[in-house]
Amino acid sequence: MDLNLRKAIKSNINGNSANDLEATIVDAIQSGEEKMLPGLGVLFEIYWENATEQDKQEVLDALEKAVQ
Structure with missing residues (x-):
């Protein structure tokens, strides 16, 4: 059985x-x-693939602060 988890999740949230x-x-x-x-x-992953470089940097900055 071929289970593609990404595909199933994307289908569920579409x-x-x-x-x-x-x-x-x-x-x-x-x-x-x-x-x-x-x-x-x-x-x-969906967010990241569609984010601008500025959006990505903001997320990275927020994550860096959150994990310290």
Whole structure:
């Protein structure tokens, strides 16, 4: 069986509104379940692929501050 997790996650969130996406992110974080991490990773990957260089730098700066 060929399971493409990225494709399945993208299919599940296709057409979601900003509110839907926020609810997904908040739920994943609040639940603390490991199984939610791939979905967050795919969301981040989608963001990163579509972000400007300035957007990427802002995220990197925020992450750097957050992990210190």
